[in-house]
Amino acid sequence: MPLTPEEEKRLREKIRKELEERERRIRQSQEEEEKERQRRMEERLRIQIREEEEERFYTERGYVKYINHRGGVEWLTPEEVEQRKQRRKSRKPSSRRAARKKRKVLQWVINGGIVFIALFTFLFFYKFYPAKGKSVGTVVVQSDVPGARIFIDGIETPRFTPDTIPNIKAGIHYISIYKEGFAIWPPVVRIAVGKNKTQSVQFQLKNAAQMGTVMIRTNVSGYSVFVDGIPQAYTGNTLELPVGYHTIMIIKKGYLASPNYRRILVxxxxxxxxxxxxxxADEIASIRVFSSQRDAAVYINGKYT
Incomplete structure (x- = not known):
């Protein structure tokens, strides 16, 4: 319903009064703020003038401005200032200050211990519990006669059968074992380690109490001897091996052996x-290896490839 002329007039007058009142309050607030600003400026000016006059007054009389331990200003004679400084130097730390210092030291020790424990825990789990995302597997090596040294890819490990070896990189590996006085079958086992998988390897050891002597003759000294793919310690050029068939290889860096290996009966x-x-051997060439059976082990310089 439209407004009558009288109602419209009264509404407009009401709105105008509200606007005028709002404008008046704004102006009043601005005036009060300006007065407060002027008052603060005058107060700061008075304080500044007082400080200047106070400093001039005491300076003319030979006093020195001194800041005490509470941050307050004192005007003292030079002798009093020197006494205050000497007293401050000779003053022993309060018991409260000493206790606060001890608490700080204790807190540093505790924090250092926590950091050390956290670092040790991290390294422990990183070494013995690798992340699931890593491409590693587990190999279980067993033998009917325990106590045989375990070799992985021709490299001696500090483990003995039976044992479970974790964290083996996924891929093809060659497992062998050695125990003095025993013949091993099979000499080497080729396995494919899968990610987060467990592979089992079984060896049989036959007592070879009877030993034979093997003499190695070469034109160059300083070589390494491998018997059935396992490095051997030897005296002079003589080896003591269990009776039976063995594969003998010799390796020397920078040289090629002819023949590559010898299969002998001890x-x-x-x-x-x-x-x-x-x-x-000054040059390097590529070779292709063929055999009548698949998955045969290939040795290059005494290492499985």
């Missing part, structure tokens, strides 16, 4: 003489 009747020729 007996107790007489020493077995094995001849090798080592020739310098």
């Amino acid at each position: 007996t107790t009747s007489q020493p077995k003489v094995v001849d090798f020729t080592l020739e310098p």
